[in-house]
Amino acid sequence: MKVLVLGGDGYCGWPTSLHLSDAGHDVVIVDNCVRRQIDAELSAESLTPIASLKDRVKAWREVSGQQMGVEFGDLLDWEFVSDLFERHQPEAVVHFAEQRAAPYSMIDRRHAVYTQHNNIIGNLNVLFAINEYVPDCHLVKLGTMGEYGQPNIDIEEGFIEIEHKGRKDVLPFPKQPGSWYHLSKVHDSYNIHFACKIWGIRATDLNQGVVYGTVTPQTERDPRLANRFDYEEVFGTVLNRFCVQAAIGHPLTVYGNGSQTRGYLDIRDTVRCIELAVENPAERGEFRVFNQFTEEFSVRQLADLVIDAAGKLGVEARLEEIENPRVEKYDHYYNAAHTKLLDLGLEPHYLGDGLLDSLMNIAIQYGDRIDRDVVMPSVDWRTGKARQRIHKAPAEPSTL
Amino acid sequence: MKVLVLGGDGYCGWPTSLHLSDAGHDVVIVDNCVRRQIDAELSAESLTPIASLKDRVKAWREVSGQQMGVEFGDLLDWEFVSDLFERHQPEAVVHFAEQRAAPYSMIDRRHAVYTQHNNIIGNLNVLFAINEYVPDCHLVKLGTMGEYGQPNIDIEEGFIEIEHKGRKDVLPFPKQPGSWYHLSKVHDSYNIHFACKIWGIRATDLNQGVVYGTVTPQTERDPRLANRFDYEEVFGTVLNRFCVQAAIGHPLTVYGNGSQTRGYLDIRDTVRCIELAVENPAERGEFRVFNQFTEEFSVRQLADLVIDAAGKLGVEARLEEIENPRVEKYDHYYNAAHTKLLDLGLEPHYLGDGLLDSLMNIAIQYGDRIDRDVVMPSVDWRTGKARQRIHKAPAEPSTL
Numbered sequence: 001m002k003v004l005v006l007g008g009d010g011y012c013g014w015p016t017s018l019h020l021s022d023a024g025h026d027v028v029i030v031d032n033c034v035r036r037q038i039d040a041e042l043s044a045e046s047l048t049p050i051a052s053l054k055d056r057v058k059a060w061r062e063v064s065g066q067q068m069g070v071e072f073g074d075l076l077d078w079e080f081v082s083d084l085f086e087r088h089q090p091e092a093v094v095h096f097a098e099q100r101a102a103p104y105s106m107i108d109r110r111h112a113v114y115t116q117h118n119n120i121i122g123n124l125n126v127l128f129a130i131n132e133y134v135p136d137c138h139l140v141k142l143g144t145m146g147e148y149g150q151p152n153i154d155i156e157e158g159f160i161e162i163e164h165k166g167r168k169d170v171l172p173f174p175k176q177p178g179s180w181y182h183l184s185k186v187h188d189s190y191n192i193h194f195a196c197k198i199w200g201i202r203a204t205d206l207n208q209g210v211v212y213g214t215v216t217p218q219t220e221r222d223p224r225l226a227n228r229f230d231y232e233e234v235f236g237t238v239l240n241r242f243c244v245q246a247a248i249g250h251p252l253t254v255y256g257n258g259s260q261t262r263g264y265l266d267i268r269d270t271v272r273c274i275e276l277a278v279e280n281p282a283e284r285g286e287f288r289v290f291n292q293f294t295e296e297f298s299v300r301q302l303a304d305l306v307i308d309a310a311g312k313l314g315v316e317a318r319l320e321e322i323e324n325p326r327v328e329k330y331d332h333y334y335n336a337a338h339t340k341l342l343d344l345g346l347e348p349h350y351l352g353d354g355l356l357d358s359l360m361n362i363a364i365q366y367g368d369r370i371d372r373d374v375v376m377p378s379v380d381w382r383t384g385k386a387r388q389r390i391h392k393a394p395a396e397p398s399t400l
Numbered sequence: 401m402k403v404l405v406l407g408g409d410g411y412c413g414w415p416t417s418l419h420l421s422d423a424g425h426d427v428v429i430v431d432n433c434v435r436r437q438i439d440a441e442l443s444a445e446s447l448t449p450i451a452s453l454k455d456r457v458k459a460w461r462e463v464s465g466q467q468m469g470v471e472f473g474d475l476l477d478w479e480f481v482s483d484l485f486e487r488h489q490p491e492a493v494v495h496f497a498e499q500r501a502a503p504y505s506m507i508d509r510r511h512a513v514y515t516q517h518n519n520i521i522g523n524l525n526v527l528f529a530i531n532e533y534v535p536d537c538h539l540v541k542l543g544t545m546g547e548y549g550q551p552n553i554d555i556e557e558g559f560i561e562i563e564h565k566g567r568k569d570v571l572p573f574p575k576q577p578g579s580w581y582h583l584s585k586v587h588d589s590y591n592i593h594f595a596c597k598i599w600g601i602r603a604t605d606l607n608q609g610v611v612y613g614t615v616t617p618q619t620e621r622d623p624r625l626a627n628r629f630d631y632e633e634v635f636g637t638v639l640n641r642f643c644v645q646a647a648i649g650h651p652l653t654v655y656g657n658g659s660q661t662r663g664y665l666d667i668r669d670t671v672r673c674i675e676l677a678v679e680n681p682a683e684r685g686e687f688r689v690f691n692q693f694t695e696e697f698s699v700r701q702l703a704d705l706v707i708d709a710a711g712k713l714g715v716e717a718r719l720e721e722i723e724n725p726r727v728e729k730y731d732h733y734y735n736a737a738h739t740k741l742l743d744l745g746l747e748p749h750y751l752g753d754g755l756l757d758s759l760m761n762i763a764i765q766y767g768d769r770i771d772r773d774v775v776m777p778s779v780d781w782r783t784g785k786a787r788q789r790i791h792k793a794p795a796e797p798s799t800l
Contacts (some may be wrong), residue, residue, distance in 0.1 A: 078509065082786065102618055109478065109528040113521055120520065120587070121513055124580075128509040131784045152569035153562060162553060167733070169552035171574035177592070180524075183594060187520070187587040190575070194583060199784050253623070321753045326402070327598045332565070384480060384531045384599050 002026045003278060004088060006075065006126070007096030008068075009053045010035050011228050011235075012142070012270050016094060018218035018225065019271035020278065027056070028069035028088055031097065035228075038104070044235070044374050045246065046228035047366045048214060056109035059224035061258055074120030085129040085137075092138045092278045098184065102146070102326075103234045103379040105181035109386040112180040119184035120191070127195040136259045136279035139203040140274060140308045141192060143265045143337065145285065145293060147207055149176025150329045156337035158205065158289020179381070189289075196287040201284070204277045208270065209263030209293025212354060214362065216268050217338035227267070229362065232374035239264070239302050239351075240306060240359065241375060246310040248370055251320035253379070258300030258321065261334040263293030266349040276344040293337040294348035309356035324375040402426045403678060404488060406475065406526070407496030408468075409453045410435050411628050412611060414671050416494060418618035418625065419671035420467045420678065424754050428469035428488055429457070431497065435628075438504070444635070444774050446628035447644065447766045448614060459624035460680070475522030484528040485537075492538045495526055498584070502546070502726075503634045503779040505581035507716065509786040512580040512621040519584035520591070527595040538681035539603040540674060541592060544587045545693060547607055549576025550729045555736035558605065558689020578728065579781070589689075596687040603686070604677045608670065609663030609693025612639035613755060614762065620794075627667070629762060632774035639664065639702050639751075640759065641775060646717035646732045647763035648770055655777070656724035658700030661734040663693030666749040676744040691738040693749035709756035720772045726779040 003020055007013040021027045033053060039045055049327030057068050058251065069088075073080035075097055099105065104117035123141070128139050148155045151174065155164040160173045172193070177183045192203045194338070214229040230236040231244035242252045265273075273292045280287040297305075303319040310317040340347075363370070404421055408429030417532040421427045429680070433453060439445055451459065457468050469488075473480035475497055490632040498519040499505065507516035523541070530537050548555045551574065560573045572593070577583045592603045614629040631644035642652045665673075673692045682688040697705075703719040710717040742748075763770070 003415065004750065008530075055613070061613055078786070105504075109525070109609075111778075116591075117517065117521060117523065121517060124513055125509070128512070128784065128786050132786050151571055153564040153567045153571075160562070160564065160574075162560070162564075164553040164560065164562075167553045171551055172576065174560075174571035174574055176572065177594065180698055183587075183590050186590055187583075190577065190583050191580075194577065194580075195784075198781050381598050384528065386478070386528050386532050386593075 001278065001292060002088065004028050004030055004090040004093045004180050005031045006093060007098070009033055010096055011230065011280070012267065013096040015216040015219055015227050015267060016271045016274045017068060017218060018060060019275060021060065021068050022064065022218050023275055028071060029053070030071045030084065032072065033073045042232065042234055044232040045369065046230045047231050047369055048226045048362065049226050050226055051224040052236060054262065055224050058195065059222045060352045063221045066177060075125050076118065078125055081125045081129050085133040089134055090137050092140060092281065093126065093130065094140045094274055095123065097122060099181065100178035101235045102181045105179050106379050106381055107172060109205065111173065114189070116184045116245055119128060120187050123188045124191060127191050127192065128272070129203050131199045132194065135199065135201060138278070139192065139201065140277045141188065141205050143189055143204060143205045143207040144182060145207050145291060146182040147177050147189065147210045148173060148188045148336070149174050149178060149331040151176065152332055152333050154290070157291045157337050157340055157379050174275060178326070193287040196285055200285040202282040202284055202332060203288065204282050204286065205289045206273065206292045207289060209265050211238060211265060211267050211270055212291065213267040213359065215358065216271055233377045234379065236359045238299060242303055242306040243356065243359040244363045246306050246315055246317035246374055247360055247367060248372060250372065250375060251318055252306060253376065254299050254303050254305045254319050254321050256321065256324035256328065257330050258303060259298050260328050260329045261296055261298045262333070263291065263296050263336055263338065264351065266351070266355060268349050269294055269346065273341050274347060276341060280344050290340045291336055293338055295350060296336070305351065305363070306356060311354055313357065315360070325380045327381045401491045401680065402488065402495045404428050404430055404490040405496065406430045407498070408441050408502065410496055411630065412667065413496040414456065415469060415616040415619055415667060416496070416629050416671045416674045418460060419616060419675060421468050422464065422618050423675055426470060429453070430471045430473065430484065432472065432474045441649065442544040442632065442634055445630050445769065445770065446562055447769055448626045448629040450626055450628050451624040453591055454506065455624050459622045463589050463621045468581055473620060475525050476518065477523055477696055478501055481525045481529050483668065484535070485533040489534055490518045490537050492675055492681065493530065494540045494541060494552055494678065495523065496502040496542050497522060499581065500580035501635045502581045505579050506779050506781055510797055515581050515622050516584045516587070518778060520587050523588045524591060527592065528599050531595065531599045534657065535599065535601060538678070539601065540677045541588065541605050543589055543604060543605045543607040544582060545609045545691060546584045547577050547583040547589065548573060548736070549578060550732040551576065552733050557691045557737050557740055571795055577724070577728060583754065593687040596685055600685040602682040602684055603688065604682050605687065606673065606690045609665050610637050611665060611667050613667040613759065614639060615758065616671055631770070633777045639700060642706040643756065644763045644770060645775055646706050646715055647760055647767060648772060650772060650775060651720035652703045652706060653776065654699050654703050654721050655726060656728065657721060657730050658703060659698050659731045660728050661696055661698045661732070663691065663695045663696050663736055663738065666751070666755060668749050669746065672746060673741050676741060676746060680744050690740045692741060695750060696734060697734070705751065706756060709753055710760060712753065713757065713760055715760070724782045727781045
């Protein structure tokens with residue numbers, strides 16, 4: 001199947017591109033490599049050294065014999081987007097190409113506006129391009145479990161039947177997103193749902209949990225295929241960050257009391273979920289929502305798991321509760337449905353010692369690349385200043 | 401009270417500015433006059449001749465002795481917005497300054513993107529400015545009843561208690577907006593709700609019904625104070641358009657079977673609702689939602705009322721069902737709560753013969769300004785083309 005992977009150079013997009021290519025799909029990676037530019041902005045780097053997009057694709061051709069296409073451009077540029085869809089006539093589009101870090105969107109006004117503008121308008125351009133050039137194409141869009149927030153009722157997959165004053169309807173599940181980033185995904189979901197309704201396009205909205213891990217069977221086949229591994233406070237997801245903290249003898253920084261519970265999944269399940277969605281397209285006019293995660297953990301549970309795993313490797317780790325820079329609920333109810341991808345055939349990689357060992361070993365292997373200055377939170381949800389400096393002053397001595 | 405009226409030159413903003421000024425508030429009108437530019441784009445004009453913003457404000461000073469401030473600028477321009485809030489230190493901000501026509505947002509990709517970009521980012525800038533310069537200021541934001549769509553259950557004011565699998569929560573009312581414009585208002589509501597939660601600002605979201613009428617006690621005091629009256633298919637709301645159609649002997653164009661039911665209100669109630677919201681501010685951190693309408697009508701009911709009123713003035717009018725350019729439900733359930741503004745003291749002007757006479761007489765008075773070419777729908781919800789010409793070719797003979 002001809003598949004465009006928008007954001008195919010990123011943390012989820014790159015291993016997904018490899019996985020789809022390995023499964024026999026004709027993959028074209030579309031990216032503007034802004035994530036690499038943001039590394040420069042944040043003075044942070046992937047823990048794992050990553051090759052240029054050109055070298056990645058070349059390495060994949062060498063090890064697999066498969067040729068992936070590359071299109072460099074920005075989804076905000078309609079001339080680029082329209083040309084892209086008209087020329088490639090994709091059967092499916094996997095859309096990862098959004099600013100995806102909640103803390104990044106909370107830095108200041110400019111970063112909030114950048115995030116919403118980039119995500120909402122880029123996604124609108126994709127919708128208009130599908131409608132105009134490939135109306136039968138299936139949009140597989142990455143959302144987030146964070147769109148739902150933490151309601152005191154069970155979270156369903158996109159829709160909920162509500163009985164109210166003796167009448168019933170099935171309506172979009174009420175959302176309570178917790179950052180400008182999460183909001184942008186809610187806005188996207190509404191826009192996509194509407195496009196399905198008026199134009200009859202096909203869409204699957206994947207509300208993904210927090211992803212951990214970095215390795216997939218494809219990324220292991222050559223060092224140039226390595227996936228990025230973010231451990232700093234802005235882009236680093238919590239489990240990856242904890243493993244790095246343990247490896248360098250830094251306390252595992254738990255925000256508040258650590259009772260915040262979320263859905264999580266292994267990156268090997270991310271790539272498989274995308275494949276399942278692509279190979280089982282939504283109907284024409286259907287707006288389908290899958291909750292894409294495999295297990296629920298509290299932050300404290302994750303910290304305890306990492307401390308145990310570190311202990312078995314002879315590394316002594318400890319957690320430290322620090323002031324929560326985010327505005328979040330504690331000790332809340334959390335129970336979210338996630339059966340639709342299992343029904344399509346997902347066989348989850350549950351979090352276990354093997355994966356934790358592997359993450360810790362990566363952290364130890366690249367220990368000399370770790371910058372201790374970037375693991376502590378600096379972005380505060382409550383400030384909301386219009387302008388904020390986020391540079392880590394390189395001359396400042398580490399406080400730990 | 402020092403009040404900024406963003407969009408104070410528009411259809412609702414201008415009479416609101418006058419009303420608040422008349423009630424003794426210190427009003428500053430903020431506008432970029434883009435609505436006047438759009439008149440040029442659409443080759444359409446207000447039925448009523450409207451004075452320039454400068455002349456309007458001058459006339460108001462002459463008749464009332466009250467001086468309103470004027471700030472010309474764009475909410476997308478952060479330098480303008482931050483300077484505005486820092487200098488004026490408003491106690492309340494009434495935010496009308498958004499692209500407000502569903503059909504305009506549906507013209508093509510550029511108009512969809514313009515609408516969402518303008519509305520969402522402008523509103524974000526307002527939120528950041530309040531937080532940074534006047535955290536105690538009360539934001540009174542215009543939303544729309546169209547955010548809710550037409551669910552098969554009663555519509556509540558912003559929030560609904562949901563019981564699900566034996567648990568309960570009060571959650572944001574599920575939304576089903578019906579155009580890129582309506583979507584932009586949903587996105588705004590989520591963004592404002594979040595700002596209230598993280599920064600503790602005060603906000604009232606007014607989900608307004610379809611407004612009709614043009615005259616308020618203040619606009620009548622001088623011809624230069626006249627409010628705009630849109631009757632064409634893009635900006636003209638349905639009742640105003642029907643009155644003009646009746647006055648010129650054009651069939652009243654009902655889209656589809658006319659069973660579409662919505663909430664409506666007189667513009668004299670709009671200005672009073674804003675006053676009530678401003679004078680009874682939300683609490684710090686509160687995101688308050690009022691449904692701002694007074695009566696529900698189906699489109700066909702409105703047509704019948706106009707036909708009756710025209711008949712009493714000796715004008716024979718008839719309705720004509722035309723193909724619906726929108727994607728809408730017919731024969732749907734519709735029952736929406738709207739008690740919160742009544743509780744604050746709103747005394748509605750219900751739709752009656754007097755108002756219909758007045759609208760018909762305005763239509764007859766300015767009959768020579770009516771362009772018959774612009775009353776039929778030209779914007780199609782189903783097309784979704786990236787580029788569409790919307791100019792009415794002036795050389796084309798009218799088909800009616």
